[in-house]
Amino acid sequence: MIDNNLVKKCKEASKRMRINAIKMTHNVGNVGAHIGGALSMIEIMSVLYLGVMKYDIKNPLMEKRDRFILSKGHGVIAQYAALKEAGFLTDEDLLTFKQNETQLYAHPSMNLKMGIEFSSGSLGQGLSLGVGTALALKQKNNTSSRIFVLLGDGECDEGSVWEAAASANHYQLSNLVVIVDKNNLQYDGQTKEILSMDPLEEKWKSFGWKVLSINGHSEKDLLTALNSNSNVPIAIIANTVKGKGVSFMEDNVLWHNNRLTENQLIQAMEEQED
Amino acid sequence: MTNLEKYTKAFEETFNITAEQTKGLEYQAISEWDSVGHMSLIAALEDAFDIMMDTDDIIDFSSFEKGKEILAKYDVDVK
Amino acid sequence: MIEYKKSNIKLWSRLGSCGAFGFAANELAQTNDNVLMVTSDLCFYSGLDRFKSQYPNKLFNVGIAEQNMVGVASGLANEGFIPFATTYATFASARCADQVRVNMGYMNLNVKLVGLTAGLSVGILGPTHISIEDIAIIRSIPNIVILSPADCTETVKATIAASKIDAPVYLRLSGPMNNPIVYTDDYNFEIGKAITLIEGKDISIIATGTMVYNSLKAAEILKEKYSICASVINMHTIKPLDKNAVDMACESNLIVTVEEHSKIGGLGSAVSEYLSEKTNKPPQLILGLSDEYKHAGSYDYLIQQYGLTPEKIADNILKKYKNIER
Numbered sequence: 001m002i003d004n005n006l007v008k009k010c011k012e013a014s015k016r017m018r019i020n021a022i023k024m025t026h027n028v029g030n031v032g033a034h035i036g037g038a039l040s041m042i043e044i045m046s047v048l049y050l051g052v053m054k055y056d057i058k059n060p061l062m063e064k065r066d067r068f069i070l071s072k073g074h075g076v077i078a079q080y081a082a083l084k085e086a087g088f089l090t091d092e093d094l095l096t097f098k099q100n101e102t103q104l105y106a107h108p109s110m111n112l113k114m115g116i117e118f119s120s121g122s123l124g125q126g127l128s129l130g131v132g133t134a135l136a137l138k139q140k141n142n143t144s145s146r147i148f149v150l151l152g153d154g155e156c157d158e159g160s161v162w163e164a165a166a167s168a169n170h171y172q173l174s175n176l177v178v179i180v181d182k183n184n185l186q187y188d189g190q191t192k193e194i195l196s197m198d199p200l201e202e203k204w205k206s207f208g209w210k211v212l213s214i215n216g217h218s219e220k221d222l223l224t225a226l227n228s229n230s231n232v233p234i235a236i237i238a239n240t241v242k243g244k245g246v247s248f249m250e251d252n253v254l255w256h257n258n259r260l261t262e263n264q265l266i267q268a269m270e271e272q273e274d
Numbered sequence: 275m276t277n278l279e280k281y282t283k284a285f286e287e288t289f290n291i292t293a294e295q296t297k298g299l300e301y302q303a304i305s306e307w308d309s310v311g312h313m314s315l316i317a318a319l320e321d322a323f324d325i326m327m328d329t330d331d332i333i334d335f336s337s338f339e340k341g342k343e344i345l346a347k348y349d350v351d352v353k
Numbered sequence: 354m355i356e357y358k359k360s361n362i363k364l365w366s367r368l369g370s371c372g373a374f375g376f377a378a379n380e381l382a383q384t385n386d387n388v389l390m391v392t393s394d395l396c397f398y399s400g401l402d403r404f405k406s407q408y409p410n411k412l413f414n415v416g417i418a419e420q421n422m423v424g425v426a427s428g429l430a431n432e433g434f435i436p437f438a439t440t441y442a443t444f445a446s447a448r449c450a451d452q453v454r455v456n457m458g459y460m461n462l463n464v465k466l467v468g469l470t471a472g473l474s475v476g477i478l479g480p481t482h483i484s485i486e487d488i489a490i491i492r493s494i495p496n497i498v499i500l501s502p503a504d505c506t507e508t509v510k511a512t513i514a515a516s517k518i519d520a521p522v523y524l525r526l527s528g529p530m531n532n533p534i535v536y537t538d539d540y541n542f543e544i545g546k547a548i549t550l551i552e553g554k555d556i557s558i559i560a561t562g563t564m565v566y567n568s569l570k571a572a573e574i575l576k577e578k579y580s581i582c583a584s585v586i587n588m589h590t591i592k593p594l595d596k597n598a599v600d601m602a603c604e605s606n607l608i609v610t611v612e613e614h615s616k617i618g619g620l621g622s623a624v625s626e627y628l629s630e631k632t633n634k635p636p637q638l639i640l641g642l643s644d645e646y647k648h649a650g651s652y653d654y655l656i657q658q659y660g661l662t663p664e665k666i667a668d669n670i671l672k673k674y675k676n677i678e679r
Contacts, residue, residue, distance in 0.1 A: 110460050118431065119460050122451055128421045129456075132428015132436075135413060139389070140432065160452075163421035170416075310368065310376060310403050317364040 002223050006051050010219040013046040015272065017081035018245050020094055022268045024077050025260050028098040032259035033106065034074040036249055037152060040183040040216070040240035041075050045082035047222040048148060057087045060113050066145050067117050067133050071126020072152035072181065073107035074257075079116075080104055088115040124158025127151065127178065131164050134173040134233075143175070148226070150179045154186030157195045162207070168233040169208030176233040177226065178209070181216060183242035185253050204235040216240035246271055277323075281345070281352045284318040285338065300337040323350045355380050355509060357539035365505035366534050368400065370526035371469050373505035375400020377512035378437065382408045388516055389429055391415065391438040393422040399439040399469060419444045420452050423464070427456035430463040435516055441475075442468030442484035442525060446491050457521035458494035465515045465522045471501075472527040472563060472613035473642075476655040480646040483655075489618020491523045492592050498544065499591040501525040501612075501620075503565035504535040507589060510542040518544060525562065525591075527613055529652045533566040535587070545590045547598035553582035556609060556674060557602030561588045561620045564611040564640075567656075570663030571611075571670065579671060583609075594623050603628075607677060608637045609670050613661065616641040638673045640666060 018039060025033040053066040070079050080097060083089045089104075096102035103111060107121030118129050130149040137145055155161065168176050180200065188194050197203065204211045210230040214221040216238025225236045242256075243249025246268045260268065275283075285296040289306040301307055307315070316332050319325075319341075325348040327335075335341050342352040355361070355377070365373040378401060381388040390412045392399055405412050413429075415422045419440050426438040438445075445468040446453070456462050471484045491497055498520050502508040508526060515522040535550070542548075550565070551572060560568035565587045575581040584605065586598055602608050608628070610621040621639030628634050642659050656662055660669065 118427075119455065122455050125420075125424055125452060125455060128424020128452070129428040129431070131421070132425035132430075133432060134428070135425065136429045136432030136434055139410075139429075139434065160418075160420040160424070163415075163418035164424065167415050167418065167421055167425065171413075305406065308403050308406070309397075310372065310400070313367050313372070314360070314364050317360050317367055321360055321363070 002220055007219050007223065010043070010046045010051050010223070013050050013085045014043050014219065017042050017046055017078065017085060019269065019272050020081040020084060021077045022246065022260070022265065022272070024080070024094055024097045026265045027095055028259075030259055031098060032257055033077055033098065034257045035077065035260070036185070036243040036252070036255035036257075037072065037075045037181070037183065038077040039244045039246065039249065040242045041072075041078045041150065041181045042081070042244065043217045043219055043222055044150060044179055044181060044238055045078045046085065047219050047226060049082040049086045051219070051223050052226045053148065054145070055086070055115065057115070060088070060115060063142060064144055067147045069117055069126045069130050069133070069147065069149045070108050070120055071149055072123065072155050073120035075150070075152070075181070076106070076108045079108065083115050086115065123152070123155045124160040127161055127164035127168070130176055130178070131168050131171070131173060134168070134176040135171060137175060138173075146175050146177060148177045148179065150181060152186075153180055153182040153184065153191055153197065153200065154194070156180065156197050156200065157186075165204065165207045165209065172231065173233045174229075174231050178204075178233065178235045180235065180237050181240055182237050183240045185242045185251065185256065187256050189253055201237055204237070209233050209235040211235050211237060213237040213239065217244055277350060277352045280322045281319070281342070284315060284322050288315045288318050296338050298338060301335075319345070323348065325350065355513070357506065359537070362506050362534060362537060365509060366532045367530065368505065369530040369532055370502070370505055370508045370528050371398060372400040373508040374467060374512055374524075374526060375402070375404060377509040378404050379407065381513065381516050382411055385435065385516060387433060387435045389413065389434050389436045391422055391426045391429070391436050393417055393419045393440045393444070395440055395469065399467065401439070419449050423449045423452035423456060423466070426464045427452075427460070427462045435463060435465065437465040437467055437512075439467040439469060441482060442471035442487045443482065445523070446484065446487035450490055453491065453497070454494050458496050461496050462521060463519055465524060467524045467526065469526050471525045473655040473659070474527060474529045474652050476650050476652055479649040485615045485642045486618070487523075487525065488591055488612075488614050488620065489622070492618060492623065496521055497592065498522045499525065500544065500589060501527070501561040501591055502589055503560075503562060503587045504528070505532045506534070506536045507542065511589065514542055514544050528563040533563070535566050535569070542589070545593050545595055547595040548587040548589070549598070550585045550587055553584040553605070555581050555605055556583035556607045556670060557586060557605040558583050558609045558611060558670070559586045559588050559598070559602060559620065559624060560611040561591060563613050564661065567661060567663045567666055568611050571666035574663060574667040575670065581671070581674065583670070588620055591620055591623055594627060596627055599624055599627050603631065603634050605635060607635050607670070607674055609640060609673075610637065611640045611661070611666060614641055615644060617644055636673070636677055638670065640669060
């Protein structure tokens, strides 16, 4: 049964996180940021951090914590926004994003005290780390912690993703969950035009995973899917919209990485009201 | 020490077994006689009899009994 | 406890560097609960058959998927384990370069990457399987310690030493079966500290891996035929380089580096980079593999072809030595 209060809490967090992601993008000025793929994963992040994962900001190395690995590292603004909601980061921290000497790189940089399990940015590597982590927890008889790995759908072009997917099934890693942020766009255009990986659900299924295909912007769907159990690893295909929540960014490849003008900022922020 | 005693002793020490257990012993019949154990045995025998064995003979060395035949090629009489 | 007795030293040499590594792996499993093995379908080739039968739960064979292997090992390392990940040296370095760079370099994860058959020992399999570039690739990545043992006894020592430091390590295993023996007795092995095997005032030969043995033989030739005294230094740790040892070598008239690796980017380059910072230094001669892929061939054949036999090494040193002004 899904707790409606929890859904509400996540929804409110998603809203604040989207605003923070837009602000962070604007704050970096001309260099811009990977805003499109961050906005598609906002709800995934808010539900993981506020509704699903176990962690303790006072004891970030807690053995029984759940592990989150952001394999699509360029979407990190959404994770920073979630770490702010979780209490790992402050508003001031968020404003250091992409500034010299910041801890908030444009791609996540390993810092467990800040809640970041691994560095990433070079695509296709996070799931292997997830498999290694899942094996390690089994080896340590830690049966309560789970490992969540967030991949992009474009990232699934990388062959190493499938090496890891095969090994997760081989070792029957029931403590491992993959979420694919399927926003159907990659840097150069639509995924189906650049390298079609459809039917993506069938691919994960044929690799031995339990597959759930959901609306990746629905907190309720995400809560249900992320709390489901299985004897085999779970792949959640989260169907999303790149640039979600800002009309001129939605499903627009130009917003993979871009800068926000003052006028665009005003419009984007207006759209967050109501 | 006779050659047979030396030969048996190499098995005993390499595999940590008794002289009784060496009789009829074959490669991989006990966990100690695995590929690493095999090379240990060869090294021990080469030491004991001051010989250098050919690769083919090392591969053919498949049992306690077979080994006696192989050593004969190196003028080591283990009867 | 591993005993460094004659019969074991002979056994390790017989087994070759992979077998010696496997032997050490078993010892580690007995003494350190956190040590794990990860391989990409090269369990037996890595000398791990006994390990597999004795510690089946401590070995992960991820199949022919080297990139995944490095990632899996890194995940294990981040949770406090000490994983040794094994594959051919060329796949460990070139094929997985980015995984090695991000996980072991950037994240500094405590993975011990084992490069099997580095150099020319599988020369008959052709250029896809030999590895003449691995030191160059890995040396350019920050944080990774590079160990290149001189013989199979040193392979055992280096494996154990690698498990004891909290740092990513690349362990370069080279040489054929019946690996020539440099160390006939126990000795002290310390990461980062080169070992002077013989002293000689005229020339300093700094060698690594299999070329330590050949350099010792070359030094004998120089002494017996030409009365030239060459010291031979075993640079078993290529990174961090033992700069003191290079400083000492500067007191001779010529520094020679010898390696079973490309002349580009290996030990010779490491020494040369350090020498470039110094003002008073002798000339350096870099001996190693020329910048080309030769015909497939046996180990001995290729060592001949590349001019790394003791005789050829001595000849080349002599030629250079005669031409330097003193």
